[in-house]
Amino acid sequence: MRLTLTPRDTAIIDLLVQAANSLVDGADRLADVVRAAPDDRPELALAMRDAEHRSDEITHATMRRLNSTFVTPFDREDIYALASALDDCMDHMEAAADMLVLTRPKALPEGVGEVLAVLRRQAEETAAAMPRLATMKGLKDYWVEINRLENDADATYRDMIQDLFRGTDAMELLKVKEVIDALEAAADAFETVSHHVETIAVKES
Amino acid sequence: MRLTLTPRDTAIIDLLVQAANSLVDGADRLADVVRAAPDDRPELALAMRDAEHRSDEITHATMRRLNSTFVTPFDREDIYALASALDDCMDHMEAAADMLVLTRPKALPEGVGEVLAVLRRQAEETAAAMPRLATMKGLKDYWVEINRLENDADATYRDMIQDLFRGTDAMELLKVKEVIDALEAAADAFETVSHHVETIAVKES
Amino acid sequence: MRLTLTPRDTAIIDLLVQAANSLVDGADRLADVVRAAPDDRPELALAMRDAEHRSDEITHATMRRLNSTFVTPFDREDIYALASALDDCMDHMEAAADMLVLTRPKALPEGVGEVLAVLRRQAEETAAAMPRLATMKGLKDYWVEINRLENDADATYRDMIQDLFRGTDAMELLKVKEVIDALEAAADAFETVSHHVETIAVKES
Structure with missing residues (x-):
């Protein structure tokens, strides 16, 4: 059963839209770090860190509003989980940039570029889906596509892992694995976001 | 205070029973992968993956019912947590099979067989306990036994870790560690399931 | 809106105070293990394990009370999350001691001493803050300080990671990394505790 959306309610959806938009920016900042010499x-990773701070602020604003308002557009706990899940996407993308700077691998597998493209697409799809929470229309296409993209990222990740473990350089494996594990965690985190959206949509239908 | 169980309620318990039964199958499929040359x-891992997909479908069916029904046998959030926890057991067992295929370690420590036996026993105990959620009788024995089994798995895991770190082959350590970390996570996940059952039982008593 | 605190309510706050006090003890036991030859x-790690068992018992007592009482001082789910988060701090500190015993690294980076000092301070601040849940006064200083301490631990952790990956000994890196990852997880866990306190404080204000 849908509740009527009051102005108070739309404020929370606006914050979720902002959070998702910041993920598109985050995916771009991450790609900048990876592509750079x-x-x-290190300098490009600072821009990634700034993006992560902005995402943190949006998350905090969402939580504050959630904790101080009596009327929410959906179940409070579902919004809480959704806002946390959006923030997790950014945290994993920032961790990938960070580990790349700290470990300095000699080279990155080609699959990294493919996973970055998946993350950019997941972020765009998520940003396009958040405003639809106001009407609950067209959300299924979103979560089906996010799941498909996550499967792509997972297949690429598995290929990279298999190649890494066929190598003989344990130090290099450890460096690359820190980066690709964070990328894979980011792709998973976008799927977790879509699960929370699905939960909300099923309850409202 | 116990609510009277209506037919609608037993449908959710039925799904939890199905999920737990799928874990017994999963433990067997995992043992097949480990014992094989x-x-x-890779081929046996496909059967493991099928088991994981079946478990996923049961989890989704549980979540859909949970989100679309007004009357649930226990607190909605506890059932949600229990269904997710059951699915996590399968995910970790599948990850163990998967990492074994992807990393191809030269040999596995003997302790792996012991942890597989623990997982099989945990899965059986869990499958035997789920139907008891309908009457809430005999559940304490279940969670005490799961905890005991987890302690066994943990002791074996620690022995294997100690041995691995006494070695000198970092690549081989990394390969084996991916597998045994996933096995240990599976044993932990069965304990998490039992904690959720305990939470439900304490509330209902 | 604050509820009046009844004797029943203070019992839960008392348990949270006990849990936080046990973390000060845990931080001291962990420092003993690290500083020892x-x-x-291994013998000092047994004292750490005892501290972890005491913390577990306090957590279980909190959960039991939470599941069997109708009146709680704050939202039930927030207390549950807070008690779990306190327990997680101890689990990560115990894991650090444990991995040190199991992996036997040749040497530990100097930063380890700095992170131990942060953990001791975080535990003290947390123990001093828990009784303030009864009046909700002076909590903001606590969570601001915990966040500042976590940032210190994180900066030290990143320096250690960078140094480790500049080395050439993959086995030694793996041993040290097990220990410092657990330390960093403990510092994060204290911050998670403070987030749950903040959530409670915002709702009550």
Whole structure:
């Protein structure tokens, strides 16, 4: 059963839209770090860190509003979980940039570019889906597509892991694995976001 | 205070029973992968993956019912947590099979067989306990036994870790560790399931 | 809106105070293990394990009371999350001691001493803050300080990671990383505790 949306309610949806938009920016900042020469990465990682701070602020604003308002557009706990899940996407993308700077692998597997493209697409799809929470229309296409993209990222991740473990350089494996584990966690986190959206949509239908 | 169980309620318990039964199957499929020769493992891992997909479908069916029904046998959030926890057991068992296929360690420590036996026993105990949610009788024995089994798995895991770190082959350590970490996570996940059952039982008593 | 605190309510706050006090003890036991000669560590790790068992018992007592009482001082789910988060701090500190014993690294980076000092301070601040849940006064200083301490631990952790990955000994990196990852997880866990306190405080204000 849908509740009528009051102005108070739309404020929370607006914050979720902002959070999702910040993920598109985050995916771009992460791609900048990866594509850069190793010596240029620390400075570009600062821009990634700024994006992560902005995402944190949006999450905090969402939580504050959630804790201080009596009327919410959906179940309070579902919004809480959704806002946390959006923030997790950014945290994992920032961790990937960070580990790249800290570990300095000699080279990255080609699959990294594919997973970055998946993350950019997941972020765009998520940003396009959040405003639809106001009407609950067209959300299924979103979560089906996010799931498909996550499967793509997972297949690429598995290929990269298999190749890494066929190598003989344990130090290099450890460096690359820190980066690709964070990328895979980011792709998973976008899928978790879509699960929370699905939960909300099923309850409202 | 116990609510009277209506037919609607038992449908959710039925789904939890199905999920737990699928874990017994999963433990068997995992043992098949481990015992096989390395070249036979990829094909056997497909059967493990099928088991995981079936478990996923049961979890989704549980969540859909949970989100669309007004009357649930226990607190909605406890059932949600229990269904997710059951699914996590399967995910970790599948990850163990998967990492074994992807990393191809030269050999596995003997302790792996012991942890597999623990997982099989935990799955059986869990499958035997789920139907008791309908009457709330005999559940304490279940969670005490699961905890005891987890302690066994943990002791074996620690022995294997100690041995691995006494070695000198970092690549081989990394390969084996991916597998035994996933096995240990599976044993932990069965204990998490039992904690959720305990929470439900304490509330209902 | 604050509820009046009845004797029943203070029992739960008392348990949270006990849990936080046990973390100060845990931080001291962990420091004992780290500072000891490698051969003396296994025995000192038993004292750490005892501290972890006491913390577990306090957590179980909190959960039991929470599941069997109708009146709680704050939202039931927030207390549940807070008690679990306190227990997680201890689990990560115990894991750090445990991995040190199991992996036997040749040497630990100097930063480990700095992170131990942060953990001791976080535990003290947490123990000092828990009784303030009865009046809700002076809690903001606490969570601001915990966040500042976590940032210190994080900066030290990142320096250690960077140094480790500049090395060439993959086995030694793996040993040290097990220990410092657990320490960093403990510092994060204290911050998670403070987030739950903040959630409670915002709702009550």
